[in-house]
Amino acid sequence: MKILSPIIFLISSLNLFAELKFDTPVIKAEADHKTKTITREYRFKNISTKTVTITQADAGCSCLAAEVANGKLEYAAGEEGVLRATFEIGNLQGLVEKTIHIWLKGDAEESPSTSVQLQVYIPIIINLAPKTVNWVSGEDVAPKLIEVKIEHDKPVHVTKTESSSEMFSTKILTVEKGKHYQIEVTPKGADQVGLSIIRIETDLDVESQRIQQGFAVIRKAQQ
Amino acid sequence: MNTFTQFFVIAGISAAAAGGTWLVKKPSEKVALTCDASQISDEEICLADVPDTALWIDARSRAEWKKNGLKGSILWNMDPSEDANRFEAEAAAAILNADFVIVYCGSKACGTSKEIAKRIRLLNLGPKVKSLYGGWEAIKDSSAVLQNR
Numbered sequence: 001m002k003i004l005s006p007i008i009f010l011i012s013s014l015n016l017f018a019e020l021k022f023d024t025p026v027i028k029a030e031a032d033h034k035t036k037t038i039t040r041e042y043r044f045k046n047i048s049t050k051t052v053t054i055t056q057a058d059a060g061c062s063c064l065a066a067e068v069a070n071g072k073l074e075y076a077a078g079e080e081g082v083l084r085a086t087f088e089i090g091n092l093q094g095l096v097e098k099t100i101h102i103w104l105k106g107d108a109e110e111s112p113s114t115s116v117q118l119q120v121y122i123p124i125i126i127n128l129a130p131k132t133v134n135w136v137s138g139e140d141v142a143p144k145l146i147e148v149k150i151e152h153d154k155p156v157h158v159t160k161t162e163s164s165s166e167m168f169s170t171k172i173l174t175v176e177k178g179k180h181y182q183i184e185v186t187p188k189g190a191d192q193v194g195l196s197i198i199r200i201e202t203d204l205d206v207e208s209q210r211i212q213q214g215f216a217v218i219r220k221a222q223q
Numbered sequence: 224m225n226t227f228t229q230f231f232v233i234a235g236i237s238a239a240a241a242g243g244t245w246l247v248k249k250p251s252e253k254v255a256l257t258c259d260a261s262q263i264s265d266e267e268i269c270l271a272d273v274p275d276t277a278l279w280i281d282a283r284s285r286a287e288w289k290k291n292g293l294k295g296s297i298l299w300n301m302d303p304s305e306d307a308n309r310f311e312a313e314a315a316a317a318i319l320n321a322d323f324v325i326v327y328c329g330s331k332a333c334g335t336s337k338e339i340a341k342r343i344r345l346l347n348l349g350p351k352v353k354s355l356y357g358g359w360e361a362i363k364d365s366s367a368v369l370q371n372r
Contacts (some may be wrong), residue, residue, distance in 0.1 A: 060333030062284060062302045090303025099334050110330065110360060132347050164312075195319050197312050213308050215315055215346065 019113065020044045020052065020075070020102065022083075026117045031089055033123055033152070034204045042083040042100075042116045045077040053105040059098045063088050064118065066100045085118050089090050091208035093124045125152045126202060130167075132215040133185050137193050139221070143186040144216045150179050150201060156204045158183070165196035168216045185216045193220050258356045266337060268325060268353035270361045278350070280314065280343070282328040282335040283359065293362065299326075299339050305338035311346070318348045327355040327362060 023043045031038055046052050054073045057066040069082035085100055097119045101112035126148060133144040149155045155178025161170045166188070173182040185198060199213040258269035279296035281288045285305070288298045298318055299310040318324055324343060328336040336354035343352045355361060 060329050061300075061335050062304070087305040090301075090305075091307045092301065092303070096301075096338065097334070130347060131345055134347075195316050197315070211308065213312060213350070215350065219321060219349075 028119045038087045056103040059100045141187040141190045146183040148181040160201040194199045267356045277323040280326040324352045328358045
Protein backbone atom coordinates (compact mmCIF):
# COMPACT_ATOMS: atom_id res chain seq x y z
CA MET A 1 0.00 0.00 0.00
CA LYS A 2 2.91 2.28 0.82
CA ILE A 3 4.24 1.79 -2.70
CA LEU A 4 0.80 1.91 -4.26
CA SER A 5 -0.22 5.31 -2.81
CA PRO A 6 2.20 7.44 -4.83
CA ILE A 7 1.47 5.45 -7.96
CA ILE A 8 -2.26 6.06 -7.60
CA PHE A 9 -1.53 9.72 -6.97
CA LEU A 10 0.72 9.89 -10.03
CA ILE A 11 -1.93 8.32 -12.24
CA SER A 12 -4.62 10.67 -11.01
CA SER A 13 -2.38 13.72 -11.39
CA LEU A 14 -1.09 13.12 -14.86
CA ASN A 15 -3.50 14.68 -17.31
CA LEU A 16 -0.70 15.64 -19.63
CA PHE A 17 -1.77 14.24 -22.94
CA ALA A 18 -5.54 14.27 -22.57
CA GLU A 19 -6.96 15.38 -25.86
CA LEU A 20 -10.15 15.14 -27.83
CA LYS A 21 -9.88 15.39 -31.59
CA PHE A 22 -12.96 16.58 -33.44
CA ASP A 23 -13.64 15.38 -37.00
CA THR A 24 -15.10 18.75 -38.01
CA PRO A 25 -14.29 21.47 -35.51
CA VAL A 26 -16.10 24.13 -37.54
CA ILE A 27 -19.63 23.42 -38.77
CA LYS A 28 -21.51 25.82 -41.01
CA ALA A 29 -25.28 25.81 -41.06
CA GLU A 30 -27.89 27.80 -42.87
CA ALA A 31 -31.30 28.40 -41.38
CA ASP A 32 -34.41 29.08 -43.37
CA HIS A 33 -36.88 31.65 -42.14
CA LYS A 34 -39.07 29.05 -40.46
CA THR A 35 -36.26 27.47 -38.48
CA LYS A 36 -36.43 28.05 -34.73
CA THR A 37 -33.51 25.86 -33.67
CA ILE A 38 -30.53 24.29 -35.37
CA THR A 39 -28.88 21.17 -33.99
CA ARG A 40 -25.51 19.92 -35.15
CA GLU A 41 -23.29 17.11 -33.92
CA TYR A 42 -19.54 17.16 -33.52
CA ARG A 43 -17.94 13.71 -33.53
CA PHE A 44 -14.80 13.38 -31.49
CA LYS A 45 -12.24 10.79 -30.47
CA ASN A 46 -10.04 10.56 -27.44
CA ILE A 47 -6.65 10.37 -29.15
CA SER A 48 -4.71 10.37 -25.91
CA THR A 49 -3.48 7.27 -24.16
CA LYS A 50 -5.68 7.65 -21.09
CA THR A 51 -9.29 8.11 -20.07
CA VAL A 52 -10.50 11.70 -20.12
CA THR A 53 -13.51 13.22 -18.45
CA ILE A 54 -15.47 16.08 -19.96
CA THR A 55 -16.43 18.43 -17.16
CA GLN A 56 -18.07 21.24 -19.12
CA ALA A 57 -19.06 22.30 -22.63
CA ASP A 58 -20.17 25.89 -22.84
CA ALA A 59 -20.71 28.53 -25.52
CA GLY A 60 -21.08 31.46 -23.12
CA CYS A 61 -24.46 32.30 -24.63
CA SER A 62 -27.94 31.20 -23.65
CA CYS A 63 -28.64 30.99 -27.38
CA LEU A 64 -26.50 27.85 -27.71
CA ALA A 65 -26.79 24.72 -25.61
CA ALA A 66 -24.00 22.17 -25.79
CA GLU A 67 -24.29 18.66 -24.38
CA VAL A 68 -22.45 15.40 -24.76
CA ALA A 69 -24.71 12.80 -26.33
CA ASN A 70 -26.24 10.34 -23.84
CA GLY A 71 -24.68 12.25 -20.98
CA LYS A 72 -21.52 10.16 -21.25
CA LEU A 73 -18.62 12.16 -19.93
CA GLU A 74 -15.78 9.64 -19.57
CA TYR A 75 -13.95 8.46 -22.66
CA ALA A 76 -11.29 5.78 -22.66
CA ALA A 77 -8.28 6.00 -24.98
CA GLY A 78 -9.47 5.67 -28.57
CA GLU A 79 -13.13 5.94 -27.65
CA GLU A 80 -15.42 8.11 -29.73
CA GLY A 81 -18.28 10.36 -28.74
CA VAL A 82 -20.60 13.08 -29.93
CA LEU A 83 -21.06 16.65 -28.75
CA ARG A 84 -24.46 18.04 -29.66
CA ALA A 85 -25.00 21.78 -30.11
CA THR A 86 -28.47 23.29 -30.26
CA PHE A 87 -28.69 26.87 -31.40
CA GLU A 88 -31.86 28.84 -30.72
CA ILE A 89 -32.33 31.45 -33.41
CA GLY A 90 -34.68 33.80 -31.60
CA ASN A 91 -34.65 37.11 -33.46
CA LEU A 92 -31.05 36.92 -34.62
CA GLN A 93 -30.24 37.64 -38.24
CA GLY A 94 -27.23 37.37 -40.51
CA LEU A 95 -24.07 35.42 -39.74
CA VAL A 96 -23.70 34.34 -36.14
CA GLU A 97 -20.51 32.59 -35.07
CA LYS A 98 -20.47 30.84 -31.72
CA THR A 99 -17.61 28.97 -30.15
CA ILE A 100 -18.19 26.06 -27.78
CA HIS A 101 -15.39 25.47 -25.31
CA ILE A 102 -14.80 22.05 -23.85
CA TRP A 103 -13.18 21.59 -20.48
CA LEU A 104 -11.64 18.30 -19.46
CA LYS A 105 -10.97 17.25 -15.91
CA GLY A 106 -7.89 19.12 -14.74
CA ASP A 107 -8.40 22.15 -17.00
CA ALA A 108 -8.14 25.59 -15.43
CA GLU A 109 -11.40 27.53 -15.56
CA GLU A 110 -9.90 29.96 -18.05
CA SER A 111 -8.23 27.31 -20.20
CA PRO A 112 -10.58 24.86 -21.84
CA SER A 113 -8.76 22.00 -23.55
CA THR A 114 -10.37 22.50 -26.90
CA SER A 115 -13.14 24.26 -28.76
CA VAL A 116 -15.42 23.88 -31.75
CA GLN A 117 -17.35 26.48 -33.68
CA LEU A 118 -20.85 26.74 -35.09
CA GLN A 119 -21.41 29.28 -37.86
CA VAL A 120 -25.07 29.87 -38.56
CA TYR A 121 -26.39 32.05 -41.33
CA ILE A 122 -29.90 33.29 -40.68
CA PRO A 123 -31.40 34.89 -43.79
CA ILE A 124 -31.98 38.62 -43.58
CA ILE A 125 -35.40 38.88 -45.17
CA ILE A 126 -35.76 42.62 -44.76
CA ASN A 127 -32.64 44.65 -45.27
CA LEU A 128 -32.47 48.30 -44.20
CA ALA A 129 -29.80 50.58 -45.62
CA PRO A 130 -28.71 52.81 -44.15
CA LYS A 131 -29.84 51.85 -40.70
CA THR A 132 -29.37 55.44 -39.52
CA VAL A 133 -30.02 58.71 -41.36
CA ASN A 134 -28.13 61.74 -40.06
CA TRP A 135 -28.43 65.52 -40.18
CA VAL A 136 -26.39 68.27 -38.58
CA SER A 137 -28.12 70.89 -36.49
CA GLY A 138 -28.55 74.18 -38.31
CA GLU A 139 -27.97 72.68 -41.74
CA ASP A 140 -30.25 71.65 -44.59
CA VAL A 141 -33.22 69.53 -43.47
CA ALA A 142 -33.89 67.83 -46.79
CA PRO A 143 -35.57 64.40 -46.52
CA LYS A 144 -33.38 61.30 -46.45
CA LEU A 145 -34.23 57.75 -47.43
CA ILE A 146 -33.95 54.40 -45.71
CA GLU A 147 -34.04 51.70 -48.37
CA VAL A 148 -36.12 48.65 -47.44
CA LYS A 149 -35.31 45.65 -49.64
CA ILE A 150 -37.07 42.32 -49.28
CA GLU A 151 -35.64 38.89 -50.08
CA HIS A 152 -38.46 36.44 -49.55
CA ASP A 153 -40.37 33.75 -51.41
CA LYS A 154 -43.55 35.82 -51.30
CA PRO A 155 -44.30 39.55 -51.36
CA VAL A 156 -43.84 41.48 -48.13
CA HIS A 157 -45.42 44.90 -47.73
CA VAL A 158 -44.43 47.78 -45.52
CA THR A 159 -47.70 48.53 -43.79
CA LYS A 160 -46.84 51.33 -41.38
CA THR A 161 -44.00 53.54 -40.32
CA GLU A 162 -43.67 56.02 -37.52
CA SER A 163 -41.10 58.06 -35.68
CA SER A 164 -40.79 57.76 -31.91
CA SER A 165 -40.10 61.51 -31.76
CA GLU A 166 -42.12 64.40 -33.11
CA MET A 167 -38.88 65.82 -34.48
CA PHE A 168 -39.30 63.73 -37.63
CA SER A 169 -42.05 62.77 -40.04
CA THR A 170 -41.98 59.59 -42.11
CA LYS A 171 -43.56 58.48 -45.37
CA ILE A 172 -43.61 55.12 -47.18
CA LEU A 173 -42.55 55.25 -50.84
CA THR A 174 -43.16 52.15 -52.97
CA VAL A 175 -40.42 51.32 -55.45
CA GLU A 176 -41.59 47.78 -56.26
CA LYS A 177 -44.65 46.52 -54.44
CA GLY A 178 -43.83 43.60 -52.16
CA LYS A 179 -40.10 43.85 -52.88
CA HIS A 180 -38.65 47.29 -52.42
CA TYR A 181 -39.72 50.34 -50.43
CA GLN A 182 -38.18 53.55 -49.23
CA ILE A 183 -38.89 55.28 -45.95
CA GLU A 184 -38.61 59.00 -46.39
CA VAL A 185 -37.57 60.65 -43.15
CA THR A 186 -37.85 64.42 -42.81
CA PRO A 187 -36.80 66.52 -39.81
CA LYS A 188 -39.44 69.08 -38.85
CA GLY A 189 -36.62 71.49 -38.12
CA ALA A 190 -32.91 71.30 -37.53
CA ASP A 191 -32.68 73.68 -34.63
CA GLN A 192 -32.59 70.90 -32.04
CA VAL A 193 -30.52 67.76 -31.67
CA GLY A 194 -31.81 64.31 -30.90
CA LEU A 195 -32.48 60.76 -31.94
CA SER A 196 -35.63 59.04 -33.02
CA ILE A 197 -36.46 55.40 -33.63
CA ILE A 198 -38.08 54.86 -37.00
CA ARG A 199 -40.39 51.89 -36.59
CA ILE A 200 -41.17 50.02 -39.80
CA GLU A 201 -44.02 47.51 -39.71
CA THR A 202 -44.51 44.86 -42.38
CA ASP A 203 -46.87 41.97 -43.07
CA LEU A 204 -44.00 39.44 -43.08
CA ASP A 205 -45.07 36.00 -41.85
CA VAL A 206 -41.86 35.60 -39.85
CA GLU A 207 -42.65 37.10 -36.48
CA SER A 208 -39.03 37.66 -35.43
CA GLN A 209 -38.36 39.96 -38.39
CA ARG A 210 -41.80 41.48 -38.97
CA ILE A 211 -41.00 44.77 -37.26
CA GLN A 212 -37.82 46.56 -38.21
CA GLN A 213 -36.30 49.73 -36.91
CA GLY A 214 -33.97 52.39 -38.16
CA PHE A 215 -32.75 55.60 -36.55
CA ALA A 216 -32.86 59.30 -37.40
CA VAL A 217 -30.33 61.58 -35.78
CA ILE A 218 -29.77 65.34 -35.74
CA ARG A 219 -26.26 65.95 -34.40
CA LYS A 220 -24.74 69.01 -32.89
CA ALA A 221 -22.66 70.96 -35.40
CA GLN A 222 -18.92 70.54 -34.82
CA GLN A 223 -17.44 73.66 -33.19
CA MET B 224 9.62 3.14 3.17
CA ASN B 225 9.11 5.31 6.24
CA THR B 226 6.65 8.20 6.45
CA PHE B 227 9.35 10.79 5.85
CA THR B 228 10.60 9.13 2.68
CA GLN B 229 7.06 8.55 1.49
CA PHE B 230 6.32 12.28 1.93
CA PHE B 231 9.26 13.23 -0.29
CA VAL B 232 8.33 10.65 -2.92
CA ILE B 233 4.78 12.07 -3.10
CA ALA B 234 6.06 15.66 -3.15
CA GLY B 235 8.51 14.80 -5.93
CA ILE B 236 5.90 13.10 -8.04
CA SER B 237 3.50 16.00 -7.49
CA ALA B 238 6.11 18.52 -8.58
CA ALA B 239 6.93 16.46 -11.67
CA ALA B 240 3.25 16.16 -12.56
CA ALA B 241 2.64 19.88 -12.05
CA GLY B 242 5.69 20.82 -14.09
CA GLY B 243 4.73 18.45 -16.87
CA THR B 244 1.19 19.81 -16.96
CA TRP B 245 2.52 23.36 -17.09
CA LEU B 246 4.80 22.50 -20.00
CA VAL B 247 2.24 20.57 -22.00
CA LYS B 248 -0.95 22.52 -21.32
CA LYS B 249 0.75 25.92 -21.04
CA PRO B 250 0.21 28.44 -18.27
CA SER B 251 -3.35 29.25 -17.31
CA GLU B 252 -5.28 32.05 -19.00
CA LYS B 253 -4.72 34.20 -15.94
CA VAL B 254 -1.27 34.75 -17.37
CA ALA B 255 -2.54 35.04 -20.95
CA LEU B 256 -4.95 37.75 -19.80
CA THR B 257 -2.06 40.13 -19.55
CA CYS B 258 -3.24 42.07 -22.55
CA ASP B 259 -0.77 43.14 -25.22
CA ALA B 260 -2.42 45.68 -27.54
CA SER B 261 -0.12 44.68 -30.38
CA GLN B 262 -1.31 41.07 -30.18
CA ILE B 263 -5.07 41.56 -30.20
CA SER B 264 -7.40 42.29 -33.11
CA ASP B 265 -8.42 45.81 -34.14
CA GLU B 266 -11.91 45.07 -32.84
CA GLU B 267 -10.63 44.47 -29.30
CA ILE B 268 -9.16 46.69 -26.62
CA CYS B 269 -7.10 46.05 -23.50
CA LEU B 270 -8.69 47.11 -20.23
CA ALA B 271 -5.76 49.44 -19.54
CA ASP B 272 -6.54 51.37 -22.74
CA VAL B 273 -10.25 51.93 -22.08
CA PRO B 274 -10.98 55.67 -21.79
CA ASP B 275 -12.57 56.79 -18.52
CA THR B 276 -15.57 58.20 -20.38
CA ALA B 277 -16.37 55.00 -22.28
CA LEU B 278 -19.89 53.65 -22.33
CA TRP B 279 -19.99 50.03 -21.15
CA ILE B 280 -22.29 47.50 -22.81
CA ASP B 281 -22.77 44.28 -20.85
CA ALA B 282 -23.29 41.33 -23.20
CA ARG B 283 -23.71 38.75 -20.44
CA SER B 284 -27.04 37.39 -19.24
CA ARG B 285 -29.58 39.68 -17.61
CA ALA B 286 -29.05 37.87 -14.30
CA GLU B 287 -25.28 38.47 -14.38
CA TRP B 288 -25.76 42.10 -15.37
CA LYS B 289 -28.14 42.64 -12.48
CA LYS B 290 -25.78 40.88 -10.09
CA ASN B 291 -22.58 42.78 -10.80
CA GLY B 292 -22.76 44.73 -14.07
CA LEU B 293 -20.59 47.85 -14.17
CA LYS B 294 -22.17 51.09 -13.01
CA GLY B 295 -23.82 52.86 -15.94
CA SER B 296 -23.55 49.78 -18.17
CA ILE B 297 -26.31 48.90 -20.59
CA LEU B 298 -27.50 45.36 -21.14
CA TRP B 299 -27.39 44.00 -24.70
CA ASN B 300 -26.99 40.28 -25.19
CA MET B 301 -27.94 37.54 -27.64
CA ASP B 302 -30.33 35.70 -25.38
CA PRO B 303 -33.17 34.43 -27.63
CA SER B 304 -35.70 35.22 -24.94
CA GLU B 305 -34.75 38.91 -25.04
CA ASP B 306 -36.02 41.53 -27.50
CA ALA B 307 -33.15 42.48 -29.81
CA ASN B 308 -35.00 45.54 -31.18
CA ARG B 309 -35.54 46.79 -27.66
CA PHE B 310 -31.86 46.39 -26.77
CA GLU B 311 -30.92 48.32 -29.88
CA ALA B 312 -33.43 51.10 -29.24
CA GLU B 313 -32.54 51.49 -25.56
CA ALA B 314 -28.82 51.60 -26.25
CA ALA B 315 -28.95 53.93 -29.26
CA ALA B 316 -29.38 57.22 -27.40
CA ALA B 317 -26.56 56.44 -24.99
CA ILE B 318 -24.30 55.28 -27.82
CA LEU B 319 -25.01 58.47 -29.76
CA ASN B 320 -23.76 60.56 -26.84
CA ALA B 321 -20.68 58.44 -26.20
CA ASP B 322 -17.29 58.86 -27.78
CA PHE B 323 -16.22 55.29 -27.04
CA VAL B 324 -18.25 52.14 -26.52
CA ILE B 325 -16.80 49.03 -24.89
CA VAL B 326 -18.66 45.72 -24.98
CA TYR B 327 -17.80 42.99 -22.51
CA CYS B 328 -19.05 39.46 -22.05
CA GLY B 329 -18.26 36.73 -19.55
CA SER B 330 -14.75 35.81 -20.53
CA LYS B 331 -12.12 35.92 -23.23
CA ALA B 332 -13.75 32.81 -24.62
CA CYS B 333 -17.36 33.90 -24.90
CA GLY B 334 -17.40 35.82 -28.21
CA THR B 335 -20.79 37.47 -27.70
CA SER B 336 -19.19 40.88 -27.14
CA LYS B 337 -17.72 40.79 -30.65
CA GLU B 338 -21.14 39.99 -32.11
CA ILE B 339 -22.78 42.84 -30.23
CA ALA B 340 -19.96 45.24 -31.14
CA LYS B 341 -20.51 44.33 -34.80
CA ARG B 342 -24.20 45.15 -34.49
CA ILE B 343 -23.44 48.49 -32.85
CA ARG B 344 -20.98 49.42 -35.60
CA LEU B 345 -23.67 48.73 -38.20
CA LEU B 346 -25.86 51.39 -36.57
CA ASN B 347 -23.24 53.94 -37.59
CA LEU B 348 -24.04 56.21 -34.66
CA GLY B 349 -20.56 57.66 -34.43
CA PRO B 350 -18.45 56.39 -31.53
CA LYS B 351 -15.60 53.91 -31.73
CA VAL B 352 -16.76 50.46 -30.68
CA LYS B 353 -14.47 47.77 -29.26
CA SER B 354 -14.92 44.52 -27.40
CA LEU B 355 -12.98 44.15 -24.18
CA TYR B 356 -10.20 41.58 -24.32
CA GLY B 357 -10.78 39.12 -21.51
CA GLY B 358 -14.31 40.34 -20.84
CA TRP B 359 -15.53 40.07 -17.28
CA GLU B 360 -12.45 38.00 -16.40
CA ALA B 361 -10.35 41.12 -17.00
CA ILE B 362 -12.75 43.46 -15.21
CA LYS B 363 -13.11 41.39 -12.06
CA ASP B 364 -9.35 41.42 -11.56
CA SER B 365 -9.16 45.20 -11.90
CA SER B 366 -9.68 47.14 -8.71
CA ALA B 367 -9.53 50.43 -10.67
CA VAL B 368 -12.59 49.55 -12.74
CA LEU B 369 -14.49 47.98 -9.87
CA GLN B 370 -13.97 51.04 -7.66
CA ASN B 371 -16.06 53.06 -10.08
CA ARG B 372 -18.97 50.66 -9.89
